[in-house]
Amino acid sequence: MKHNFGAGPCILPQEVFKAASEAVLDFNGLSILEISHRSPDFVKVMEEARENVKKALDIPKGYTVLFLQGGASLGFLISAMNMAGKHKKAGYINTGAWSTKAIKEAKNAGLEVVEVASSEDKDFSYIPKVDDIPSDIDFLHYTSNNTIAGTQFKSIPDTDVPLVCDMSSDIFSMPIDVSKFDIIYAGAQKNLGPAGATLYIVKESILGKSTVDIPTYLDLQVQHKKDSMFNTPPVFSVFVSNLNLKHLLNNGGVDAMEKKNKEKAELLYNEIDSNPNFEGATAVEDRSLMNVTFRLTDENKKEQFDKLWNEGDIVGLKGHRSVGGYRASMYNALSVESVKALVNIMKSL
Amino acid sequence: MKHNFGAGPCILPQEVFKAASEAVLDFNGLSILEISHRSPDFVKVMEEARENVKKALDIPKGYTVLFLQGGASLGFLISAMNMAGKHKKAGYINTGAWSTKAIKEAKNAGLEVVEVASSEDKDFSYIPKVDDIPSDIDFLHYTSNNTIAGTQFKSIPDTDVPLVCDMSSDIFSMPIDVSKFDIIYAGAQKNLGPAGATLYIVKESILGKSTVDIPTYLDLQVQHKKDSMFNTPPVFSVFVSNLNLKHLLNNGGVDAMEKKNKEKAELLYNEIDSNPNFEGATAVEDRSLMNVTFRLTDENKKEQFDKLWNEGDIVGLKGHRSVGGYRASMYNALSVESVKALVNIMKSL
Known part of the structure; x- marks a missing residue:
């Protein structure tokens, strides 16, 4: 999976x-x-x-x-x-x-x-x-x-x-x-x-x-x-x-989705903000709940991080070619567990 | 089927x-x-x-x-x-x-x-x-x-x-x-x-x-x-x-398809031309190999014919609302057997 x-x-x-x-x-x-x-x-x-x-x-x-x-x-x-x-x-x-x-x-x-x-x-x-x-x-x-x-x-x-x-x-x-x-x-x-x-x-x-x-x-x-x-x-x-x-x-309609999407975004943005290896790519108050863009603070760790998430069965994390860095898109169907899997990989860097 | x-x-x-x-x-x-x-x-x-x-x-x-x-x-x-x-x-x-x-x-x-x-x-x-x-x-x-x-x-x-x-x-x-x-x-x-x-x-x-x-x-x-x-x-x-x-x-490409489509069209147009219950809806020389339009010669037989083909597991035979009558579309994937099934039903009318 x-x-x-x-x-x-x-x-x-x-x-x-x-x-x-x-x-x-x-x-x-x-x-x-x-x-x-x-x-x-x-x-x-x-x-x-x-x-x-x-x-x-x-x-x-x-x-x-x-x-x-x-x-x-x-x-x-x-x-x-x-x-x-x-x-x-x-x-x-x-x-x-x-x-x-x-x-x-x-x-x-x-x-x-x-x-x-x-x-x-x-x-x-x-x-x-x-x-x-x-x-x-x-x-x-x-x-x-x-x-x-x-x-x-x-x-x-x-x-x-x-x-x-x-x-x-x-x-x-x-x-x-x-x-x-x-x-x-x-x-x-x-x-x-x-x-x-x-x-x-x-x-x-x-x-x-x-x-x-x-x-x-x-x-x-x-x-x-x-x-x-x-x-x-x-x-x-x-x-x-x-x-x-x-x-x-x-399954609860858009109200339930909003709750789930906020939970996922909080998990990931918290990790970005607390982990010195990462930084968010946008103004904090305008952060998207759907597409989380972030960067490594040290580009030398790119190879290591890419290896980690690729081996962790994570797909689609590469940032758009015009922005670079990473982009975690967390649409409705993405589970909280998938976000936790990514966060754990980020912690392990 | x-x-x-x-x-x-x-x-x-x-x-x-x-x-x-x-x-x-x-x-x-x-x-x-x-x-x-x-x-x-x-x-x-x-x-x-x-x-x-x-x-x-x-x-x-x-x-x-x-x-x-x-x-x-x-x-x-x-x-x-x-x-x-x-x-x-x-x-x-x-x-x-x-x-x-x-x-x-x-x-x-x-x-x-x-x-x-x-x-x-x-x-x-x-x-x-x-x-x-x-x-x-x-x-x-x-x-x-x-x-x-x-x-x-x-x-x-x-x-x-x-x-x-x-x-x-x-x-x-x-x-x-x-x-x-x-x-x-x-x-x-x-x-x-x-x-x-x-x-x-x-x-x-x-x-x-x-x-x-x-x-x-x-x-x-x-x-x-x-x-x-x-x-x-x-x-x-x-x-x-x-x-x-x-x-x-x-499966032979468009050459094989042309052969198959001609075979299917011949089967059906032959039946339309030889069965007094039916008549073609277009000029003979301009007949489509894909969409065969035809009519009953006696509209009183409509109920009987509709019952026959519906019971014969045939779908999609109703003519376009602007033309009426019947339309048998015989695209590439339709088998010769399906055309034979329709012809047999027409014969049984």
Whole structure:
């Protein structure tokens, strides 16, 4: 049994893998890979998955849930196109590689972009203060958790401007107040399911109000009207996401996850702070509960440490190439025991 | 064991389902659903899959193979945007629902569209003659096989204009001369793999030459430069597609498939033509080898026939809602035995 600290696609519950594996062989008499997306069996899966997202996040009325494709990378474009309003101007908080890409696509969508706040001055190692939000923007966009830098917003920016958020890497890790957002989008491959699906949670009142031309696939109003089945959806990714959502709901939901994720983060950050061999890579108050970035204080110990964790069946600990050091991603399905295994290895260095 | 005549997502070889099911539990020590797309294990899968497409279709040098997302529905837009040239004008052959949607997206990409030929006058029940192709267009687009109508091009349109083809439903069913095309695209969920991946075969010399602005995800040059890993790909769909490609190559490749598909089509069309209870729904010379559309000559026998095939473990035979009647889709993995089972049921009516 390996301890999978990979940054995503990432670990999911073993029960989910087991049920998914079985459905590849037999799902009501056929393989889940060969059933029509228009069959009653799959339409039910899609509807259940959409409902389970609503249940898991306690989403208020007036929101639609969609499973599309293209990852957050296409989501950068889709969210900007669908939110374009009378100003054709948007505010972006720049907290790293993903925000930077989101800004680029907003421009590709034909919008003027105001960088409302940025932490680029210190290699995105902190979450910038957001004091001055212009009022003549159509929306404010931010990335709730930064997988590469290892930072995370601890609260939702306080503003009257419509909010759009890329929650790819921390959605379902804790409760969120969906009512504060116009669009939330998230690649599935962290706490939702396998790669190949992208989740959109969209306030229905924004649909059809864009001031730019939107190609059909990218139009959330079309996708909503077609009940997330405008074209063939990523059947298996939606199916496994639904298995995982059911597992989440049966195990205490996002409240239980938040508790577990805090426990894991405390274990690991405590070790980083108390062990002289290590140091955290971000501002303490902005530390991510999902992706813990840290460094050796003495680079000469790299070979020794790498040997230790590799032999300890730990995988996925290498930091992102743009940051270096180490990154322990601790998504929902990673057990406290896996974190303890890592901490013990760190102690043994 | 059911006989799956579904139009797609469709049947794949049982060996592929078995291997896919195992990999969900264990692929080099982790589930295929939890491995990083940047891990050497998956990079190898992606490279193998791209190479196996080249092998299977005997693709000449100068073409790149990409696995993207969004289905043919996003492919309509991607192909038009990337092929936009100095005329900003394209020719489309309209052979049904899919061509009609492709035309709409070409317009969304900012192109003027000339409908070079159409079979709309007879509900798309035939493939129109293409005599008069204007020379002032950037490319000519067609749909090689029409899943809804049940028609199929028997030859590649003869023209000097660059060709773009949506081959979603007949790619890998027979050899094709890839050198005639600038872009071929295809949703995976017929003869390639499970839903969630979309194949692009692109002449490298067209990359970066578009005359319209292309958002990053939709830019084939970006996707090519990133080796089909601009962002997280649909890992599992690519993995299973590669399993299926290996199965294809180990079983005689597209030549053997063409032979098998002709045999199956002959069996079924012979029955339709010789059994007074049935009639084909398309022009005889344009009949699809993949999707056989037919009707009862006496609608009063509908209940009886539906009972017979349902009891005979046949699934997916209902015609598309826009056409009615029946549709027997006979993709590569459907066995001759399954077709014989259907023919026997038709005989018993």
